Amino acid sequence: MANKKIAILSGKGGTGKTLVSVNLAAAEGNSYYVDCDVEEPNGHLFFKPKIIKKKDIFVKIPNIDNSLCSGCRECVEFCKFNALAYGRQVIVFEEVCHSCGGCMLVCPTKAISEKDKKIGVIEEGVSDEVKTISGIMNTGEVSGVPIIKELLNIIKDVEGLVFIDCPPGSACVVMESVKDADYCILVAEPTVFGAHNLAMVHRLVSLFGKKCGVVLNKCETGFNPSEDFCIKNNIEILARVPFDNDLGSLNSEGKIAVRENYKNKDLFYSLLSTVKEAVK
Amino acid sequence: MRIAIPVNEKDLKSGVCPSFGRAPYYLIYETNDKTSIFLDNIAAQSAGGAGIKAAQLLLDNEVKVIIAPRYGENAAKVLVDANVIVYRNIDGSAEDNIKAYENKKLDILADIHPGHHNHGK
Numbered sequence: 001m002a003n004k005k006i007a008i009l010s011g012k013g014g015t016g017k018t019l020v021s022v023n024l025a026a027a028e029g030n031s032y033y034v035d036c037d038v039e040e041p042n043g044h045l046f047f048k049p050k051i052i053k054k055k056d057i058f059v060k061i062p063n064i065d066n067s068l069c070s071g072c073r074e075c076v077e078f079c080k081f082n083a084l085a086y087g088r089q090v091i092v093f094e095e096v097c098h099s100c101g102g103c104m105l106v107c108p109t110k111a112i113s114e115k116d117k118k119i120g121v122i123e124e125g126v127s128d129e130v131k132t133i134s135g136i137m138n139t140g141e142v143s144g145v146p147i148i149k150e151l152l153n154i155i156k157d158v159e160g161l162v163f164i165d166c167p168p169g170s171a172c173v174v175m176e177s178v179k180d181a182d183y184c185i186l187v188a189e190p191t192v193f194g195a196h197n198l199a200m201v202h203r204l205v206s207l208f209g210k211k212c213g214v215v216l217n218k219c220e221t222g223f224n225p226s227e228d229f230c231i232k233n234n235i236e237i238l239a240r241v242p243f244d245n246d247l248g249s250l251n252s253e254g255k256i257a258v259r260e261n262y263k264n265k266d267l268f269y270s271l272l273s274t275v276k277e278a279v280k
Numbered sequence: 281m282r283i284a285i286p287v288n289e290k291d292l293k294s295g296v297c298p299s300f301g302r303a304p305y306y307l308i309y310e311t312n313d314k315t316s317i318f319l320d321n322i323a324a325q326s327a328g329g330a331g332i333k334a335a336q337l338l339l340d341n342e343v344k345v346i347i348a349p350r351y352g353e354n355a356a357k358v359l360v361d362a363n364v365i366v367y368r369n370i371d372g373s374a375e376d377n378i379k380a381y382e383n384k385k386l387d388i389l390a391d392i393h394p395g396h397h398n399h400g401k
Contacts, residue, residue, distance in 0.1 A: 076336065082329025085336045087362035093354055096329045142328070 003032075003155070004279040005162045007181035009205075011197025013168035015189045016217035016241065019251055021165035022046040023268040024275070027258045029129040032162040034151055036177040038120060038135035038144035043165050045254045049125025049132040056121050057135075057147045059099040060114040064090045068111035075103035075112060081142075095140050120147045122154070128259075131158075148176045156180075161276070170197075170204045178205060183279045184212040185238065188226035195225035202235065211278060213238040215271065239271040283309045283381060284343040285374045290318040292375040300351040301331030307374045308341060311382070331355035339364070347377045347386065 008021045022043055025033035035043040062075075066089050076084045083096040084103060094117060104112040120137040133154055135147040144167065155162050166177040178184055184205045188198040198214070205212045213236040216227055220243045230237050241247070242264065250257050258265045286303030287294040297303035306319045319341060323333035331351065335358035338346065346359070346366045359366060367386035369377050380386050 082323070082326055082333040082336075085332050085339075085358040087339060087358055089361075091358060091361060093329065093332055093357070096332065096354070 003158050003160055003162050004183070004276075005155070005164060005181045006183045006185060006275055006279065007164040007166055007178040007210075008185045008187060009166035009174055009178060009201050010168060010187040011170055011199075011201040012189070012194050015194055016187045016215070017168070018042055018046070018165055019217070019241075019247075019257075020185060020187050020215055020268075020271075021163045022256050023258050023265075024272050025130045025161075025163045026128070026256045027268050027272045028161050028163075031130055031160050032155055032158055033127075033130050033132045034155055034162060034164045035132070035134040036144075036148050036151055036164055036173070037167040038137040038147045038151075038173070039167065041134045041136055043132065044123075044125070044134050046256050047125070047127035047130060047132045048254070049123075049127040049130075051123050051125040053124040054121055055124075055150070056118050057150055058116040059097075059119050059146050060101060061094050061097050061099060061117045062092055062103050063113045063115040064092060065111045065113070066090070068109050070109050070111075072108060074106045074108060078102050078106045095142060098142060099146070120144075122147065122150060124154070144173045145176050148173060152176075152180055170200045174201070174204065175208070178208060178210060181210060183275060184210045185275065186212055186214045186235075187217055188214055188229075189218045190216065190220065190224035190226055192225050195229050198226050198229055202229075202233070212236075213274075213278065215239045215241060217241045218243040238274050239267055241267060281311045281345065282341065282343045283311065283345045283347060283378065284319075284338050284341070285309070285347045285369070285377055286321075287318070287374050292316060293373045295373060296347070296349060296369040296377060298349055300346075300348045300355055301326075301334040303334075306338065308343065309378050329354065332358055335359050335364075345381070347381060348389065350389070 008017050010017045025031045035041040073086045076086045081098050083093045085091045119141045123134050125132045135151045137144045167173045188194050214230050215238050219240045258268050285307045286297040287305050287307045288297045302324045308317050308319050323330045331354045335355040339362050347369045366389045368389040370380050
């Protein structure tokens, strides 16, 4: 066994992706925690890792040589992201550019080359036995995908369990984060909004052909449309995390429940065994 | 000389559209012969960079003056580079604003909207 990658995602933000991810990684001990929520990574607030390695992440953006530009505007017409305009010369909007390189290819006078632009950084660290890897994107950048690609490249051949804390939503950054996963944990809260977004990510991971199960977070008795969705669609419910003031308090203080004297911490150990069984 | 106003409808009585880049149409008014045409804004449906593309569209239509309530940083970069002047609109229809421009009643729009691109960060 090289490694097993477990992606934790949710659709809706604030449902408990990081809660589940950090507790599973800490419960496993010798494992990897990868924070792919590069727009607002927060796993480090819990692990408080000792940083051992930093790596800048760059993308390519166009560099215009105006002395070679004929003003034909092929590049402006080509760019579907509207990152180029032509007034008296070509204007590049670096933060709008998706680094496709197309403008360089279509330029008939070879006036466009590429240059590096830093969009963020990856920090590798350790927290007890857990190895943490966090992607941090600079504010205002158009896409975190290049950072996520590098995060997944780092853990490609490591040994053991890898817990991938995904971004919220179901867009490109989430697809990138789950594409190599062996198993997906969908975290859902008992609200209509939560159930709606659970349905969206469930559809996404099904399209990708991933095995998955659901963690119902913030459970109280009674109304739980997310639970109803699971039962109706025959989706395995891996765990029910109670709506619990103690857990909420620990979480708000940046503490990891399984590393504290938390009364329900067996819940995370039992979730871990269930998931390990599923990826065996 | 050509003036552009973002409008909600293809009508001189239309109000000025609050969005520059995503307005459905532009009224293009030619001051020389006092004629008006309406231009479909091809930038309105862009996933991103609508202001840039809209500014480009107006440059390509040889617009020298724009009357609008606000415009974004990216559009400003394109328009400033091409020496297009933007005036702040007054309450009333597109037609009222053309009259106000011709009577030199409009002020130059100096403040540029930082945009919603980064959710206020």
